[in-house]
Amino acid sequence: MRVAENINAALHTVLAGDDRAYLIGEDLLDPYGGAFKVARGLSTRFPDRVLSTPISESAMTGIAAGLALAGDTAIVEYMFADFLTLGFDPLVNFAAKSVTMYGNRLPMRLIVRCPSGGGRGYGPTHSQSLTKHLIGVPSLNVFEMSPFRDAAEVFAEMLALAQPCVFVEDKILYTRRMHTVIDPFTVEVRAGVAFVGTGERPELILIAPGGMAERAMTALRMLLVEQEIAGLLVVPSRLYPVDLDLPPVAHVVVAEDSTAGGTWGAEVAHHVHARHFADLAAPVTLVHAADTVIPTAPHLERQVLVSAETIYDALVRTVHG
Known part of the structure; x- marks a missing residue:
């Protein structure tokens, strides 16, 4: 379906x-x-x-x-x-x-x-x-x-x-088809939140809404193949109020489609900093669309919107500083 x-x-x-x-x-x-x-x-x-x-x-x-x-x-x-x-x-x-x-x-x-x-x-x-x-x-x-x-x-x-x-x-x-994950990931849903990972202990958590899930999975697979770093994708159904129970991890990235400034991702970052600050090796990284209107031309639109490559670059920067 x-x-x-x-x-x-x-x-x-x-x-x-x-x-x-x-x-x-x-x-x-x-x-x-x-x-x-x-x-x-x-x-x-x-x-x-x-x-x-x-x-x-x-x-x-x-x-x-x-x-x-x-x-x-x-x-x-x-x-x-x-x-x-x-x-x-x-x-x-x-x-x-x-x-x-x-x-x-x-x-x-x-x-x-x-x-x-x-x-x-x-x-x-x-x-x-x-x-x-x-x-x-x-x-x-x-x-x-x-x-x-x-x-x-x-x-x-x-x-x-x-x-x-x-x-x-x-x-x-x-x-897109329901419940589809890409190899080598599996998905588990707990309390309305989907956790997509490989089963390994993650070095990084990527939090994204449902519309970003496909791009986020692609970015995490690139991270695993090219950097040999295991990540966990967290996809909540309820965005606000924010209530996420995350495993301890050193690096967290939040990706969303909006432009920066007063965003859901910033609210998630505040939540993570308040609850998991002792586990973090660096501040939460936020990924947004470019600060401009969205063009109609496909090649220009792709430059503005968040892509799997945009997310991947943010993951690498976050892990390697």
Whole structure:
């Protein structure tokens, strides 16, 4: 099963199991099924609860927040994560605040799904990773799609929190197959976190969200083959709040798709420094996209975005100082 199909199956599970669950977004109805076809088949099966909206992320997020406040379950599909900037006000100033603002704690079962990242030549305003702008908002949880964990489990976890959640979905990852690792790695999932390694005691830990997993594995394999250094890839499903239980290790690298400055990776680095400082031989290394807009031309886009080679270079610098 490919990742997009896995998310589609998870949405079927949510809507089938909760007759007060709604899926809201632009162009969701069959036969189109959404910009990346993740919603295909859902409007046919649940015609009264899969709703196509006008082109307004602010409006659809506000409607979904109202449904959640009334006790329903609402899932919003954005066409592109870039449009979080349009839905930011109802998400941050209404939905997240509504959990605790009315005297009693209220359940807010709201998930905003955001196709994120570059690599498809969509240009500066349709290729960004804006996750960092969501870090630190009270009662707002941030998750990212992982190829190592069934999306139905992640959706169940998000809805059980009864707080607004943003679910970041890497656009390139949609086409990849679930649970795929490259030789010689194996994967183990514990408490919602995937640990990908060789079984050897790692000299280095690489922490990355699900959308970076393929590039991160490639970089770790290069490190093993060319430098004979064993590394461990850690891929959490829940990005924020940060809660990682890591083995003792001398070197830690965090890779993410966003540009630098106030990022999820910086929050992870703070977490690692606070909990594991005695084990570290050097500060945590952060890997980001270049500090510029994302070009449409493929050869220029590749120079801006984080690649396996970018990560590998950071791993080598970290280990060898």
